Amino acid sequence: MTTPVSTSAHTSPTKQVLRQALNHRGVMFGAFVVLAIIFIAIFAPMLAPHDPYEQILSRKLIPPVWFDSPKTTWDHILGTDHLGRDYLSRLIYGARISLMIGFSAMLISGVIGTTLGVCAGYFGGRIDNVINFVITTRLSMPVVLVALAVVSLMGSSLTVVIWVLGLLIWDRFAVVMRSATQQVRGLDFVASAEALGSTTPRILFVEVLPNILNHFIVIATLEMAHAILLEAALSFLGLGVQPPDPSWGLMISEAKGLMFFDGWLIAIPGTALFLLILAINLLGDGIRDVTAPENRN
Amino acid sequence: MKHLQLALAGALVASLAVPAFAGKSDDTLNWATDKEIAVIDPYFSVTRELVIMGQMGWDGLVLFNSETGEFDPLLAKSWTWDGNMAVEFKLREDVVFHDGSTFDADDVVYTVNFLLNEENGVPAASIYNWMKSAEKIDDYTVRIELNDPSPLAFSYLSNEISIMPAGHYDNAPTGADGSKDYSSVAPVGTGPYMVADSQTGKSILWKRNDAYFEGGPKGTPEIGNIRYRTISESNTQLAELLTGGLDWIWDVPKEQALRMEESGQVSVVNEKTLRISYMAFDVDGDSGQDFFTDKRVRQAVSHAINREAIATELVGPASTVIHSACHPDQFGCTQDVKQYDYDPDKARALLAEAGYPAGFEFDLYGYRQREFTEAVIGDLAAVGIRANLNWMQYGSLLDLTHKGKTPINHMTWGSGSVPDVGAITPHFFSGGADDPAKDPRTAEALARGDTSVDSAVRKEAYAEALGIIAEEAYWLPMFTYAKYYAFSKDLNFTPTSDEIPRFFEATWN
Amino acid sequence: MADPVLSIRNLTVGLPVKLDRKNAVTGISFDVRPREILCVVGESGSGKSITSLATMGLLSPGLKVTSGSIDFDGRDVLKLSNKERNAMRGDQMAMIFQEPMTALNPAYTVGAQIEEVFRIHRTLSAADRRAEVMRLLEEVRLPEPKRLYDAFPHQLSGGQRQRIMIAMALALDPKLLIADEPTTALDVTTQAQILVLLKQLNERHDAGIMFITHDFGVVAEIADRVVVMRHGEIVEQGTAEEVLNNPQHPYTRALIDAVPRPMTEDTTPEANENPVVIDVQGLNKTFTTSTGMFKPARTVTAVNNVSFQVKRGETLGIVGESGSGKTTLVRCLMRLIEPDNGAINISGVDFAAKSRSELRSHRKDIQIVFQDPYGSLNPRRTIGSQLIQGAINFGIPRKEAWDRVYKLLDIVRMPHDSVNRFPSQFSGGQRQRLCIARALVVQPKVLIADEAVSALDVSIQREVLHLLNDIRDRLGLTVIFITHDLRVAAQICNEVLVMQYGSVVERGGVSQIFNAPSHDYTKALLSAQPGQNWDMPVFDEGDTLAKI
């Protein structure tokens, strides 16, 4: 159906996408949760009832208030951890670390992957061959194993974890951006820009990048979730972020020993992590839905 | 339709139902640790598991009796010292190896000579290099000569020196690099159990040696089979123990142990060990963070940490706070040294005096039981010192400490289960790579203690060294480790402080 | 006259909400009789395909028949159950689609796909089925039926695939055959063959044929009766004779009027004394393709030793079927693709010899308008920023550049406020105008139109062609016009190059090419034009589409 559908004048594609996004349940839910968690992360010092590092060993493992236990107290709504630190405060501060890991690792991998993918897709030929080889090499290395090995050998700290993840998970960016760029490169407006004398960087930044941005955003959300999950897996094996910094992955890993007895210890950060990943993924899926070409006029 | 579904579900459950492959019912004791065991040879595997299984499969000349604190005769019937430098053993005559050959003096001589031959590359040299030679006097008499007077000689003979049949390693296969691969020789010993089956990374099955000699200190084995399993994840060990897949685990974290005890499904015991926890300071300032060159800062840290709380809340009731650089149960380990009580105010005052009223930030290194180190960091934070945790593999961390790159390392030492200060303090304070201070006074005092067999002389020398270490606060000795053991109610088992569970003594209830 | 096999009465198909029209098809009625070819004609969006799909019961889920009836063979197909409909489809009524490239399942051999019709509707032994398929393959004039039986669709040409589709449709001798633009995606020579085949089959079978098309030439070629549709309604229906030669409705007239006329009169262009702007000598381009993993790399000569000159103010038409190399030729000309060798002299600059960075400053001399109005504008940028880009690239001050843009918008007859909008807000014809404006903003000497009107409806096509002519004359441009349609070329060009397999086979003035073609290929192209025997009526100026 090529019936031209009139849309109100002066709406940019971005605005149209935004309007569709506002009507998309997945996007709205995802955005709401992600924004809420970002809000919590930013205002952690104001929101947290206690110092997340303050330990009182004699008050350890107090259950959350809804448990029927003489130890519960409204002073520690979500209870305390194995060192007597306030669980709610750690959860709130943990949002910072988890988001930072996800975001930084995504940013690093995004820059690497996009650069490689766009160059390969735009220039083609030998450059494409070389970059393809680099991508194949990267794909052939098992991520978890290599991440574990490097973190284990270099010693795990927040910086090491972020860099290792960032340097490892750029493959999807590269693959997707490469094919998206190839697609855009074949469109006539790129040829026409070339014919109009635009320089290559100009074509890349003005003609190509804006048109593959939606792919970038979708992959970015996926990889952010991926990075957070990988950190959780590293933490599970004891090689993620180091205490006392409270990442959610670390909280899960510290709680796992008691998961058969005090399920809430792992359920609380686990749920937080699950919600965050779920929200990011829904957001990514939604963005993919509303920016998919068939949904655009 | 519904009935069919139910029937199907029932059939499924029935077909999946776990066979009782463990425990009393089939006379198999299953125990597990997180280690993979590929080499079943006490000399070519440096794991704790092989010390334990070494006691199952092999016998030494003597055996340490943790109740009396003395050494009981095992393969030796008796012995006599010839001065400080030689000892003569009379051997039992009723012992046979698992392969049926008879045990005699040749086997002891072969074993010792094999260890002493450097070409054989037996890794843990410290367990045997105190010996100079072994000599057969007659079929059942052996004389061992020492290099130096060695107070630890019998400890090694008890825990580490397992007697192999003569010629045991002669037919070892040749590896790819042309060297002999001694580690793959099939295990043969005289011990109460022998290997029936092994799968690397999975399990080792031992079965009772029915020909085991009577009347030895190891008694007569009762349980038919003992299977070792590798289960790396502690939750999984726990799950297996609760479901009967395992009969015995250890190193259970305190909280889990308490919950299991509450559940009443398994027996839980907290037993002290010879392992201690300590923090070593970068006294020389080699790490580039020179806060700890100042004695007052070291003392401030010592006052800042609530060791009592860590020991009781996190480690377990059998753990005690220690003040000197050794385990209180070890010979010569006096606690009568300068003590640093938990006193945050004093710590702050000392810090201010040293020029750090606002505290400082430094790198702390650790490798074992992260929550203990985490608690230390929490205590330090309370007096204004921010510690960044660097969590490492033991090997990597040790390398760093040898290079002096760690401002503080929080580590542990198990003394190889040797109940003598000689197995710990001299290792760390005789000027070697592990010595944080390289103080000649400690080195001198320790050397005196190490080379004497006179108890009084040794005690005095060690006390002097320990006094200096505490006074200068080169180390902060933290606490003794206590291990939680959890085992099936069917199992009759008694833990010992040397961290060598005696499965051969275990029985079913 | 026989009773109709298909009788559509008051059919209305509703559109899903949110679109600008309530119904895709509104209250239409017509009949198809046995042995007759009924052509349903209309531009895109007229509802002609939806009518055919509704008849087959293949409407996409968003579309619903809201009223009316479709009586086929005495039963209202709208009231049939799924099972009954399945039994009917492929057996009593069959359909051929527009895109032969995608209408066959790539995973099965064509033989198996034809056989499936027998499997579904008949109980025949394997040998019988095979024999039937062989018979059909022969009937649709496919060479070597035995070999073709085991061929996969991608191994066949478009024309061959369409014959397979026809064979499949005719397999069980249906009463009704619906052909939805079956020749639109084909080259003109192939189209002619398929039309001949359909006519022959029509004589041998009893089926009534409902033939959907947008091309009055095709209508003239095969129709017995014609239905003209517009915006989902029938504006006119009657015999081919009546509708083609004496259309009553203004829309029909306008449509017929917009059909490019074949060149009849001899209009030898006056000798052009202008200087040569483009001089191409011995241009070559070969591609090495390695498309699949197991496929050997193939070398294709896309441009084979092409030389030509164009003088200022002239329009050169380059005509050829798909794969003739015409698009590669112009892209080489602009160095959007690197030619292998040859000289390209554009107003004194050798484009082929310059490095890419040296070339940049000369790029403004030669500009291009592409075929696809949807791909040639960046959907993420406003029209204004895209129009001004070229001028900015060549250092024109912003103010002057904007002046140029507004002036050009006037020339291409687009409102000035277009600059603030995005491409998605324009129709295909509007976009092509904007693309022309964008190309002109750098004041080129040469404008290339690469199938620039092929994707447009015939009425819009005509407007854009007029615009191009107008601009050429006003600005003194040199135009190279690429097209597959000789009739379109005739309307705008002074001279025509005919290309086949990468080579120029004939060159000459328009009237010479049309009236006295010398090369066999040109002759074949000309004779394949549909509707040649139709003497198109001429109407007054009053009936242009713009007024309706």
Added chain:
Amino acid sequence: MGECHLTFLKQNGLDTVIAFFIKRLVTALLVVLTVSAMTFSMTFLTGDPAIAVAGENATQADIVRIREYYGYDRPIPVQFMSWLGRAAQGDFGQSLYLNQPVSIEIFARLKTTMTLGLSALIFALVLAIPLGVVAAIRPNSLLDRFALTVAVVGQAMPSFWFALTMMLWFGINWRILPVSGTDTWAHFVMPSIALGYFITPGVMRLTRAGMLEVLRSDYIRTARAKGASGFSILFKHALRNAIIPVVSLAAVQFGFMLGGSIVIETIFAVNGLGFLAWESIQRADLPMMQAIVLVLSVFYIMLTFLADVLNAWLDPRIRIS
């Protein structure tokens, strides 16, 4: 299949196929070489491997002895070249910890990991493909939403958490499945589900997207116009084409699973390659780590090759030019 390959050879000519294989082989070798260089240098990020080998409580003298014995005192390039030379002959050296040839150990563990990987893959495909198909038939229906939920939840749940929760319910509370080990097929049920569930979302989404695309395609309309039944359209026409990319994905995911089973193998005490890798990392068993990474990357390359061949077999457009 045999027949297919015959046609395939006939139509393409043996030369082309051989040329293709050689090209792939060269790429594969280059990749393996690069990977091995990277893993080799990576393992020297740490300090002294000799200390790791000596274990806890070893004395300085022990460490020096070990360093000389294993040749860690040689320059790194020398060590790499000698390692590479031996690796080419299938000799990855001795494990520092297990005291036996690395290749033998890896080979032994590979079997377990392959069993786990295959059963996980089968679980994932059996769950994901029908869900994807059903979701595509009725987009936005309840079933589609359910399938989407399975996918989204699967992507958001840390695999270790899922594994431990399963262990809690099926192992401890209901006692219908053994908790850990590899003795019977029942032991593989939980690890396979835990590992397979992880790749279910991807397979399901791809199946759904592929089916949606194919169902919209012209040839499905052709099939409907022929009067083909819904069942035949779905399975004979649509799934046959939609499954092609799924096969590639499955092969590649299988490769990822072999390398990604570390957590699952650790939890369920499956003594496979992943567990061996993790243990080797913990004890800095360099030769073992290097060899495992190398073996896994070779596997990955072989699997992508297999995926290509499978694709060619399934898709005549690739197979026959």
